[in-house]
Amino acid sequence: xxxxxxxxxxxxxxxxxxxxxxxxxxxxxxxxxxxxxxxxxxxxxxxxxxxxxxxxxxxxxxxxxxxxxxxxxxxxxxxxxxxxxxxxxxxxxxxxxxxxxxxxxxxxxxxxxxxxxxxxxxxxxxxxxxxxxxxxxxxxxxxxxxxxxxxxxxxxxxxxxxxxxxxxxxxxxxxxxxxxxxxxxxxxxxxxxxxxxxxxxxxxxxxxxxxxxxxxxxxxxxxxxxxxxxxxxxxxxxxxxxxxxxxxxxxxxxxxxxxxxxxxxxxxxxxxxxxxxxxxxxxxxxxxxxxxxxxxxxxxxxxxxxxxxxxxxxxxxxxxxxxxxxxxxxxxxxxxxxxxxxxxxxxxxxxxxxxxxxxxxxxxxxxxxxxxxxxxxxxxxxxxxxxxxxxxxxxxxxxxxxxxxxxxxxxxxxxxxxxxxxxxxxxxxxxxxxxxxxxxxxxxxxxxxxxxxxxxxxxxxxxxxxxxxxxxxxxxxxxxxxxxxxxxxxxxxxxxxxxxxxxxxxxxxxxxxxxxxxxxxxxxxxxxxxxxxxxxxxxxxxxxxxxxxxxxxxxxxxxxxxxxxxxxxxxxxxxxxxxxxxxxxxxxxxxxxxxxxxxxxxxxxxxxxxxxxxxxxxxxxxxxxxxxxxxxxxxxxxxxxxxxxxxxxxxxxxxxxxxxxxxxxx
Amino acid sequence: xxxxxxxxxxxxxxxxxxxxxxxxxxxxxxxxxxxxxxxxxxxxxxxxxxxxxxxxxxxxxxxxxxxxxxxxxxxxx
Numbered sequence: 001x002x003x004x005x006x007x008x009x010x011x012x013x014x015x016x017x018x019x020x021x022x023x024x025x026x027x028x029x030x031x032x033x034x035x036x037x038x039x040x041x042x043x044x045x046x047x048x049x050x051x052x053x054x055x056x057x058x059x060x061x062x063x064x065x066x067x068x069x070x071x072x073x074x075x076x077x078x079x080x081x082x083x084x085x086x087x088x089x090x091x092x093x094x095x096x097x098x099x100x101x102x103x104x105x106x107x108x109x110x111x112x113x114x115x116x117x118x119x120x121x122x123x124x125x126x127x128x129x130x131x132x133x134x135x136x137x138x139x140x141x142x143x144x145x146x147x148x149x150x151x152x153x154x155x156x157x158x159x160x161x162x163x164x165x166x167x168x169x170x171x172x173x174x175x176x177x178x179x180x181x182x183x184x185x186x187x188x189x190x191x192x193x194x195x196x197x198x199x200x201x202x203x204x205x206x207x208x209x210x211x212x213x214x215x216x217x218x219x220x221x222x223x224x225x226x227x228x229x230x231x232x233x234x235x236x237x238x239x240x241x242x243x244x245x246x247x248x249x250x251x252x253x254x255x256x257x258x259x260x261x262x263x264x265x266x267x268x269x270x271x272x273x274x275x276x277x278x279x280x281x282x283x284x285x286x287x288x289x290x291x292x293x294x295x296x297x298x299x300x301x302x303x304x305x306x307x308x309x310x311x312x313x314x315x316x317x318x319x320x321x322x323x324x325x326x327x328x329x330x331x332x333x334x335x336x337x338x339x340x341x342x343x344x345x346x347x348x349x350x351x352x353x354x355x356x357x358x359x360x361x362x363x364x365x366x367x368x369x370x371x372x373x374x375x376x377x378x379x380x381x382x383x384x385x386x387x388x389x390x391x392x393x394x395x396x397x398x399x400x401x402x403x404x405x406x407x408x409x410x411x412x413x414x415x416x417x418x419x420x421x422x423x424x425x426x427x428x429x430x431x432x433x434x435x436x437x438x439x440x441x442x443x444x445x446x447x448x449x450x451x452x453x454x455x456x457x458x459x460x461x462x463x464x465x466x467x468x469x470x471x472x473x474x475x476x477x478x479x480x481x482x483x484x485x486x487x488x489x490x491x492x493x494x495x496x497x498x499x500x501x502x503x504x505x506x507x508x509x510x511x512x513x514x515x516x517x518x519x520x521x522x523x524x525x526x527x528x529x530x531x532x533x534x535x536x537x538x539x540x541x542x543x544x545x546x547x548x549x550x551x552x553x554x555x556x557x558x559x560x561x562x563x564x565x566x567x568x569x570x571x572x573x574x575x576x577x578x579x580x581x582x583x584x585x586x587x588x589x590x591x592x593x594x595x596x597x598x599x600x601x602x603x604x605x606x607x608x609x610x611x612x613x614x615x616x617x618x619x620x621x622x623x624x625x626x627x628x629x630x631x632x633x634x635x636x637x638x639x640x641x642x643x644x645x646x647x648x649x650x651x652x653x654x655x656x657x658x659x660x661x662x663x664x665x666x
Numbered sequence: 667x668x669x670x671x672x673x674x675x676x677x678x679x680x681x682x683x684x685x686x687x688x689x690x691x692x693x694x695x696x697x698x699x700x701x702x703x704x705x706x707x708x709x710x711x712x713x714x715x716x717x718x719x720x721x722x723x724x725x726x727x728x729x730x731x732x733x734x735x736x737x738x739x740x741x742x743x
Contacts, residue, residue, distance in 0.1 A: 017698070067698035072691060101723045105698045219690065249690070253697045254704070277726070278710075287713045380728045383717040387730055393717060488730035489717055490695045495726075 008059035010169040011087050016094035017103050018065040019494045021122040025152035026062045039078050043631050053166055069109040071222040083113050090169045091117040097127035097134050101260050108256045112181045112214050114207025119147045142263040183259030188251050217248045277495045284377045294381050301365045309361030313354050320350030337536050344531020351576045352519050360512045362404040367507040373494040383489045389473040392489035398425045402432035406624040418487040426632050430620035431469040433462050436577035441612045447596035448608050519623050559655045561607030576621050606661035614654040619646045673734035677712040681739035688736035699727050
């Protein structure tokens with residue numbers, strides 16, 4: 001939390017396109033103390049912090065990084081609504097000196113919003129290295145606002161920027177030139193002015209009306225809807241004025257770039273996409289080698305993540321198991337069911353805690369891949385395959401994050417580029433077999449088969465999971481989202497850069513904190529409930545509510561070659577997947593080390609294979625369900641959908657699988 | 667100098683964008699990345715079925731093949 005010595009003097013929003021170093025600059029300005037949360041009513045991250053000047057401070061809000069401010073996505077809406085309606089005194093627009101033309105596009109958007117702004121010209125070091133000299137004086141003169149050269153990653157220019165922010169926030173250079181927008185020219189300017197005058201109706205709504213007029217000309221659906229509600233006749237009149245002027249949106253884009261060229265002036269950046277980037281991309285984006293490099297990188301990442309994260313997780317989990325036994329005994333002395341309840345709380349909270357080093361290790365590895373610029377190449381390489389199931393290459397990233405733990409995957413669905421993709425990935429994340437599910441499959445397979453076959457079975461199972469994922473995606477696309485437009489991949493591939501370890505550490509830390517905060521509350525609540533079911537009323541799972549359900553499901557189990565004990569374990573796995581073996585040991589009433597014999601004796605080979613399959617696609621753990629619930633807009637619909645399809649896939653297909661296998665091998 | 671689709675420009679070739687005939691949604695995402703009428707692009711990666719990688723205004727832009735099919739260009743500046 002921020003230290004509070006009175007109210008902030010003013011609010012400054014920091015905005016800009018992705019890959020401009022905006023986040024690095026935000027961190028350099030605000031330091032470690034940041035408030036991270038969601039934008040009201042949205043599942044988009046909101047970061048804010050304070051820039052201190054002695055005892056006074058400015059409130060700094062980090063707007064989502066987007067390429068423009070057209071209402072294409074939730075992020076873009078948030079950014080522009082905050083500037084339009086929020087209490088923003090000043091906008092700091094970050095541009096990249098290497099890609100000045102492209103990143104100035106965002107400035108043309110902010111200029112049209114009618115708020116005071118200053119420009120942070122970042123990555124000056126890289127621009128100089130590439131021999132591209134930016135004429136800052138010219139830029140400043142053309143834009144009419146302060147332009148501050150920066151190297152945010154090294155802190156260069158940050159102090160100067162701070163003092164300019166301070167003085168500007170107090171007495172900003174107005175950007176309310178009434179109806180005129182700096183970059184409009186020629187015919188579109190005339191159309192815009194007459195439309196703006198009409199919408200403004202002379203009543204001091206100058207810049208707002210100018211912005212509305214511009215967005216109407218661009219065909220912005222949000223502004224149309226707003227005017228429809230507030231001033232329907234005005235909208236009709238405006239439509240009449242715009243009738244027959246077809247290519248206005250194109251003309252406006254052309255006007256923006258004409259202005260940008262004038263603003264940039266003689267700064268003719270040489271070929272900048274550095275030699276290094278080109279050399280590496282020859283391999284990384286190669287249709288054949290690119291794929292194998294990706295497989296290699298991901299394998300190494302997984303191994304590194306496991307190596308670093310697994311043993312601390314085991315040690316912590318061991319501690320949790322011990323602690324829960326203690327609280328169980330203590331609790332049971334007072335009231336029989338209290339022991340079970342306490343045990344549930346400890347297990348729930350403990351499993352969140354125990355998995356943190358594991359999650360942290362993977363997030364560190366993934367953040368490294370992101371930071372050096374490789375993650376975008378993965379999306380590029382995967383686009384070909386993802387397109388087959390109606391997703392873009394970017395949608396592969398959440399699935400990748402879901403491999404160590406589905407919770408990370410559910411949280412990573414934020415990076416997808418449309419509502420549609422976000423819905424599909426969120427729905428399908430549970431079909432990615434998480435490391436816990438894979439570990440359980442591997443353990444049981446190892447008990448049942450010789451090593452060679454066991455490895456093949458696990459690899460085959462993971463493959464099958466992804467096939468089902470593709471199949472489900474097609475199905476959802478076809479029947480649930482039939483009318484929505486598929487959004488194809490359109491993304492920037494950033495320049496490769498040396499890893500910035502500080503940024504990676506920070507990113508990892510932020511993600512772990514988000515994980516604990518999100519997972520914590522929901523998981524403990526859900527776990528308590530389910531553990532209550534597993535221990536009420538008798539204190540033993542066999543005779544508990546859950547065991548009762550297992551018995552009830554015995555007829556269903558028969559069809560899958562599973563007895564009530566296996567069914568109970570399957571349903572108890574909703575609590576957490578890595579405890580599956582521990583639960584089985586409890587139900588069979590043998591030590592975990594003797595579990596293989598007990599299971600071998602109680603189910604057939606066909607039943608065992610069916611069990612491995614069924615648990616791999618069974619309902620995700622409560623933690624994942626909780627995160628999905630808090631991360632999605634259509635909460636109930638999404639959750640019910642997931643419960644429905646995972647049940648059908650695991651139980652329905654499980655029955656089919658068993659019946660076939662039973663005929664073949666038993 | 668004939669008009670063709672960006673998706674048909676061979677890898678290593680250069681072209682000038684004549685028209686961005688994609689959906690409005692896609693067009694509004696291409697514009698801020700610099701892909702507009704009149705701009706010169708260099709095609710860095712273009713093989714059958716895969717995504718297309720171009721360099722435009724010093725930015726590397728990746729797009730699905732479907733998007734590149736909708737961009738009309740004049741080949742070889």
